[in-house]
Amino acid sequence: MDRVTFKVNGIEYSVGSEVNTDVTLLEYLRRRLRLPGTKYKCLEAGCGACIVTAVRGQDTPPTAVNSCMVLVTSCQGWDITTVEGTGGRLAGYSKVQTTLAEHNGTQCGYCTPGWVMAMHSLLQSGKKLTMLEIEQSFGSNICRCTGYRTILEAFKTFAVDAPASKRIMDIEDLHICKRKGDGCKKTNCDDYDWCMVLKEEVNKASTVHIKLEDGRDWYRVYDLNEVFNILVSKGQDSYMLVAGNTAKVEI
Structure with missing residues (x-):
């Protein structure tokens, strides 16, 4: 056998002597298969823009893979899914994509395919994920525009312990009053009765x-x-x- 065979979005492909030794899966997806949804930036597995989902063998769960770090000749027997394979304008968007949009989790959009594929990989793994596990899983995904809060707010709705309201409260929303110890509506307060600073702290x-x-x-x-x-x-x-x-x- 002088060729490596794998699938991308359900279609079988193979590579052999026509590729160089340094051709990555990322480059192959973008330049050979014309699947530009998979982005790139750092090219060292630090930003998460190039993440795809891969099943790397029988009886192995789907996992998120930084395609910039994988040589295409290493993909023998892999079943790869890119962001185009999860959903789109013509075929209809996936639940991950629509949820992210509904929570305003994208701004410039460049990093969005990587975030979608990271979350898609988690869901495809079949694990019952908690909100904490979802948050801790995105250490390799970077967003320079949105600020993470809306992204995590969207993806935490897929957790088994997500609140029924699907609204994940952040610390800025809680407004816990230091003086009273309960919720604060920030009404009828003196200047130094704000939740974040006590008058005694400022005076000292x-x-x-x-x-x-x-x-x-x-x-x-x-x-x-x-x-x-x-x-x-x-x-x-x-x-x-x-x-x-x-x-x-x-x-």
Whole structure:
């Protein structure tokens, strides 16, 4: 036998001397079979964009596979499913795809096929998954737009312990009042009765001022008035407001 045979979306294919030694399953899917739904970015199994589902032998459960790390010549006997094989505009979308859309779990959409195939692989494995197991399973999938919350909210609905309402509450939704210990509707509250900060915590705080090695000043403030006091004292010096540090704006 001088050829490797496998299936992709139910159709049998084979490769032999016409491919090079470094042709990956990802490259074969995209360039030879014209299945561009499987994306690529890092090419080192770190982003999850290239995930497909593969049954790699008899009596083995379907698993998620990073196709960028698999040589196509390693796929002897595999049964591979790409995102095109799970559903689409003409054949109808799968439950995973529609659930993700209903929960607004996609923005630019580039990473979405990888997320869909990762969840599809979990469901095809036949395991009774908990919400925690689903969350822990996506360590290799990256999304740069949506922020994960809506994606996990969508996929946790497939868990055996998902709430009947299908609405997964996040910590921002709970609004547990530190003073009362129960739910807070954030109404009729004084300035310091917010759920996240206690008045006592703010009153005890004081501005932290550090002279950094590069000659710049670092201030850690606890009150908006402290910000204005610093701006007044420093005059026209340039400054940067840091809150989360996801973007830097220097004024």
